[in-house]
Amino acid sequence: MPLPRAFYDRPTLAVCRDLIGKLLVHDTPAGRTSGLIVEAEAYIGESDPACHAAAGLTPRTEPLYGRPGIAYVYFNYGMHHLVNAVTEAEGSPAAVLIRALQPVDGIPLMRRRRTRGTGRPAASLEESGLCRGPGNLTKALGITLAQNRVDLGGTTLFVEEPGALEGGEPAMLSIAADTLAWSERIGISVGRERPWRCFVEGHPAVSGRVAPGTRLPRDRHPDL
DNA sequence: CGTTCGATGCACT
DNA sequence: GTGCATCGAACGT
Numbered sequence: 587m588p589l590p591r592a593f594y595d596r597p598t599l600a601v602c603r604d605l606i607g608k609l610l611v612h613d614t615p616a617g618r619t620s621g622l623i624v625e626a627e628a629y630i631g632e633s634d635p636a637c638h639a640a641a642g643l644t645p646r647t648e649p650l651y652g653r654p655g656i657a658y659v660y661f662n663y664g665m666h667h668l669v670n671a672v673t674e675a676e677g678s679p680a681a682v683l684i685r686a687l688q689p690v691d692g693i694p695l696m697r698r699r700r701t702r703g704t705g706r707p708a709a710s711l712e713e714s715g716l717c718r719g720p721g722n723l724t725k726a727l728g729i730t731l732a733q734n735r736v737d738l739g740g741t742t743l744f745v746e747e748p749g750a751l752e753g754g755e756p757a758m759l760s761i762a763a764d765t766l767a768w769s770e771r772i773g774i775s776v777g778r779e780r781p782w783r784c785f786v787e788g789h790p791a792v793s794g795r796v797a798p799g800t801r802l803p804r805d806r807h808p809d810l
Numbered sequence: 811c812g813t814t815c816g817a818t819g820c821a822c823t
Numbered sequence: 824g825t826g827c828a829t830c831g832a833a834c835g836t
Contacts, residue, residue, distance in 0.1 A: 627828070636828065638821095646821055663829050664818025670828090683828060721829050774828055793829095 588744035594654035598673040598680040599810045602628040602784050605671065605682055606766060609690060609748040612727040613741070617695050619727045621687025621717045622748060625785040625792045627771045629670070630680040636777035639679035649735050650679035657743060659724070659734040666721030669729050671738055671745065685772070685783075687717035688791045689726070690748075696726035714790035765789075766804040781807070 589608070594601055611620040629637035638647045638660070649658040649672060658670040658681050670681035689696055696716045697708040717723035724730070729743065736743050767787045770778055772794045781802055785792045802808075 629828070638828080641822075644821075660821095660828090661819065662827065664820075664827095666818095666829050668828060685828090719829070771828075775826090 588739040588741075588746050589655075591653070591655040591739055594671060594673050594738070595675060596654075596673065597810075598628045598630045598682060599782065599807065601671070601673045602626050602682045602782070603766070603804070603807075603810070605684070605745065606784055606786060607748070608745050610684060610687060610727070610745050611691070612729060612733075612743050614728050616728065617692050619689075619692035619696055619699075621689045621691075621723070621727075621791075623684055623686075623745075624688050624789045625684075625686035625783070625794075627683045627685060627784070628673075628680070628782040629683060630674075630782070632679060634777055634780070636771060636774040636780075637679065637681075643679075647679065650681055651677055652735065655738050657733050657736045657738055659729060659731055661731060663721075667724040667730050668720045669724050669733070683720060684723065685720045686785070686789075686791045686793050687723050687726075688789065689713055689716050699728055700726050718791045719793040768802040768804075768807055780809075782809075 605623050605626050608623050609620050610623055632639045639650045641647060643651055649656060652672060653676050654673050656672045658672050659667055661667055670683045672681045674680045693713060697711055700711055700716060701708045716726045733743050738744050765787045768781045769783045770781055771783045
């Protein structure tokens with residue numbers, strides 16, 4: 587069952603934190619791909635210089651101003667799609683960028699998508715690297731601009747509480763409470779000082795080189 | 811290890 | 824024309 591819209595109709599940092607450990611699912615004719623969210627970033631309001639809404643309401647940023655619980659997908663650097671979950675009340679532009687997943691369903695399909703077009707053998711891609719980084723995970727899940735504005739409470743692209751895997755073992759990874767941490771956001775040129783990136787510390791699928799300077803444990807966040 | 815740099819499309823100035 | 828919420832190969836320590 588997808589998470590209800592009310593989940594997204596909350597302060598963005600709380601949504602960002604609570605998305606960690608949830609399952610992001612994309613169903614396509616080629617099959618289902620899914621993964622547990624292990625890294626996400628908050629982009630909040632027109633006063634956040636790294637948020638696209640800093641440019642105001644434009645055709646591109648319109649989804650950010652829309653209903654909470656829809657996807658905001660955009661194309662960037664000429665080659666990567668990035669997927670966000672829109673948060674907070676309608677008219678209040680904010681979103682959470684999904685940056686990394688631990689693959690769960692459709693791993694062979696993820697490998698085919700990641701190596702499509704490249705001459706690279708699919709076997710060379712480690713499972714933990716399939717959805718490491720926001721551009722990589724959209725490629726592995728087949729998310730493109732066609733998914734912009736889709737309802738994340740719908741039936742094709744959605745987020746849900748992880749259930750048990752087929753083997754009976756829980757889909758949960760080792761997210762002990764004290765391994766959830768906050769840091770500065772990655773890859774932006776402005777607004778770096780805000781510690782609005784949430785991730786599972788030490789998880790192999792988390793992107794980003796070394797541990798950035800700030801590191802705050804779960805629920806010890808100054809803005810939360 | 812580390813850093814640099816090219817590939818590439820689109821929104822906005 | 825410029826600047827990206829990127830990635831990975833190719834270099835230099």
